[in-house]
Amino acid sequence: MNIPTTIEALDLSSTIIQVENLSLHYNRKPAFAEVSLPIYRDQITSLIGPSGCGKTSFLMCLNRLVDLVPLAKMSGQIRFNAEDIAQKKVNVVALRRKIGMIFQRPNPFPLSIKKNLELPLKEHRTKNKAEIEEIIQTTLEAVGLWKEVKDRLRHSALLLSGGQQQRLCIARALVLEPELLLMDEPCSALDPLSSATVEELIQQLKEKCSLLIVTHNLAQARRIADYTALFWFAEQTGKLIEYGPSAEIFNQPKNQITEAYIRGERG
Amino acid sequence: MILSNGNILSPSTHDRFLTGILWCFSLLASLILGLILFFLVYNSLPVLWDIGISKFFLDSSWHPSEALFNLTPMLVGSLLIMLGAILLAAPLGIVSAIFCRFYAPKVIAVFYQSLIELLSGIPSVVYGFWGLVTLVPLIQKVNPPGTSLLAGIIVLALMILPTVSLIADATFANLPKEYFQGAAGLSLSRFTLLTQIILPASKSGLLTSVILAAGRAIGETMAILMICGNIAQIPDSLFSPVRTLTANIALEMAYAMGNHRSALFVSGLLLMVIIFALVSLAHRAGKGSVYA
Numbered sequence: 176m177n178i179p180t181t182i183e184a185l186d187l188s189s190t191i192i193q194v195e196n197l198s199l200h201y202n203r204k205p206a207f208a209e210v211s212l213p214i215y216r217d218q219i220t221s222l223i224g225p226s227g228c229g230k231t232s233f234l235m236c237l238n239r240l241v242d243l244v245p246l247a248k249m250s251g252q253i254r255f256n257a258e259d260i261a262q263k264k265v266n267v268v269a270l271r272r273k274i275g276m277i278f279q280r281p282n283p284f285p286l287s288i289k290k291n292l293e294l295p296l297k298e299h300r301t302k303n304k305a306e307i308e309e310i311i312q313t314t315l316e317a318v319g320l321w322k323e324v325k326d327r328l329r330h331s332a333l334l335l336s337g338g339q340q341q342r343l344c345i346a347r348a349l350v351l352e353p354e355l356l357l358m359d360e361p362c363s364a365l366d367p368l369s370s371a372t373v374e375e376l377i378q379q380l381k382e383k384c385s386l387l388i389v390t391h392n393l394a395q396a397r398r399i400a401d402y403t404a405l406f407w408f409a410e411q412t413g414k415l416i417e418y419g420p421s422a423e424i425f426n427q428p429k430n431q432i433t434e435a436y437i438r439g440e441r442g
Numbered sequence: 443m444i445l446s447n448g449n450i451l452s453p454s455t456h457d458r459f460l461t462g463i464l465w466c467f468s469l470l471a472s473l474i475l476g477l478i479l480f481f482l483v484y485n486s487l488p489v490l491w492d493i494g495i496s497k498f499f500l501d502s503s504w505h506p507s508e509a510l511f512n513l514t515p516m517l518v519g520s521l522l523i524m525l526g527a528i529l530l531a532a533p534l535g536i537v538s539a540i541f542c543r544f545y546a547p548k549v550i551a552v553f554y555q556s557l558i559e560l561l562s563g564i565p566s567v568v569y570g571f572w573g574l575v576t577l578v579p580l581i582q583k584v585n586p587p588g589t590s591l592l593a594g595i596i597v598l599a600l601m602i603l604p605t606v607s608l609i610a611d612a613t614f615a616n617l618p619k620e621y622f623q624g625a626a627g628l629s630l631s632r633f634t635l636l637t638q639i640i641l642p643a644s645k646s647g648l649l650t651s652v653i654l655a656a657g658r659a660i661g662e663t664m665a666i667l668m669i670c671g672n673i674a675q676i677p678d679s680l681f682s683p684v685r686t687l688t689a690n691i692a693l694e695m696a697y698a699m700g701n702h703r704s705a706l707f708v709s710g711l712l713l714m715v716i717i718f719a720l721v722s723l724a725h726r727a728g729k730g731s732v733y734a
């Protein structure tokens with residue numbers, strides 16, 4: 176690895192995404208405005224804030240899933256691998272391969288467990304059967320699902336429990352070897368036990384990719400996140416009001432709203 | 443899920459009143475159905491007692507005046523026309539629904555959708571009329587007489603196309619949007635999404651659409667009567683005239699007496715049996731698993 180010589184170089188190698196002045200409107204109605212923040216490589220960044228302040232919308236900008244929403248208009252810059260991925264002309268297919276997404280409600284396809292993993296593999300990586308088998312096994316092992324499902328790979332993924340489904344969805348995103356994984360409240364639809372399993376998994380994923388995770392669970396953010404960003408309503412739109420290492424945000428917040436929010440008095 | 447038929451809500455007088463009315467109406471509906479069935483069976487019985495069931499399939503031909511009651515040509519005619527129409531309409535209807543929902547620009551999709559809805563509202567006699575003045579002469583040029591199995595298949599396909607297309611479209615519309623988001627998140631191509639996810643997930647809905655359309659096809663009378671030639675023989679090619687079970691009843695009801703009349707009710711009973719089979723198939727398809 177290169178030894179950073181300037182501050183600029185250090186910054187570039189340690190951030191995976193640099194968001195500048197990003198705003199999003201749904202049919203002229205602002206969802207969030209003028210958000211600027213770096214997302215650090217191989218770290219877990221959490222996004223917290225009250226309901227409706229644009230956290231999901233922010234995630235969907237980063238892998239351009241907002242393109243699916245008619246009348247959504249994005250402005251600003253998102254620098255990813257020296258490219259501005261907020262530009263219209265960006266190849267979103269290639270982009271979404273590198274920036275994966277996990278949704279709030281587990282959304283396995285109504286197919287077999289194996290088929291769920293096979294689809295993205297065949298489309299983007301390899302059609303070689305042996306290779307596919309191998310990747311499926313290692314990925315399922317990585318999400319701790321292999322032992323539980325190895326005898327029923329051909330059964331419907333919808334028969335799995337909620338927590339297992341969510342881990343399958345994570346595996347499905349992982350087979351593409353993303354650089355960044357966006358997670359939108361990945362534990363909020365799960366029971367406490369499954370939630371704990373998934374949380375543990377998220378911490379292990381840090382070795383594979385960078386993570387940006389939206390959560391309503393402040394204790395979870397404090398436990399797993401290296402950096403934390405707080406979104407808030409201001410002037411009828413979502414704004415980033417504080418961002419920094421989680422230890423600072425949770426122990427010595429600079430902003431009064433942050434302080435009140437993490438003490439559970441607001442939001 | 444909350445049970446809606448239990449006694450979890452304290453029954454108010456209004457509630458009892460409403461329940462009473464609902465019971466009455468459903469009772470009435472099943473009573474009517476039962477009466478029709480009874481009426482069919484009751485009127486078929488004389489001839490069934492008299493000559494037995496087997497004669498309806500083994501007699502040399504359909505000549506009721508000479509006590510020959512072979513219904514096979516009509517049964518074959520009905521089934522052939524239904525099958526042909528399904529073979530044409532099912533792929534066309536499903537593909538057009540796919541096109542509208544996933545490929546077409548919004549304007550075209552809306553236009554096409556209203557066209558299909560319009561198509562479903564045209565009375566069957568108009569289809570028959572169109573077939574008679576346009577289609578039959580065309581077929582006649584290729585291979586006389588023109589009034590034929592082929593004419594019936596084409597017109598019937600047009601008539602059941604809306605059923606297939608509208609139900610298929612509703613099936614696609616009801617798919618959870620999570621599938622689309624998930625596929626987009628993995629940047630799967632539209633083709634993969636369609637063939638690997640959407641079609642398998644819609645299998646039972648699509649099957650239902652086809653079976654319901656088949657039900658409509660087997661029951662159609664007027665248009666078929668006008669363009670199929672109505673000769674009671676098993677057709678030997680697409681260009682031969684055929685007579686369907688429905689046409690058989692419509693053609694001879696007015697003057698049939700005695701066993702002949704009773705035999706027409708047997709045709710009706712046969713139709714009921716086919717439709718009953720289709721409906722129970724549709725029921726099973728609707729319940730069928732959506733997992734590949």
Ligand SMILES: Nc1ncnc2c1ncn2[C@@H]1O[C@H](COP(=O)(O)OP(=O)(O)OP(=O)(O)O)[C@@H](O)[C@H]1O
Nearest residue numbers: 201205206224225226227228229230231232233244
């Ligand atoms: N597809 C959409 N079309 C129009 N408006 C939308 C759409 N999605 C979200 N919004 C609006 O944008 C704002 C931000 O929504 P978003 O879902 O990003 O909030 P959130 O922070 O994720 O909330 P939650 O914590 O409840 O998930 C809300 O006011 C919402 O109503």
Ligand SMILES: [Mg+2]
Nearest residue numbers: 230231232359
């Ligand atoms: Mg959200």
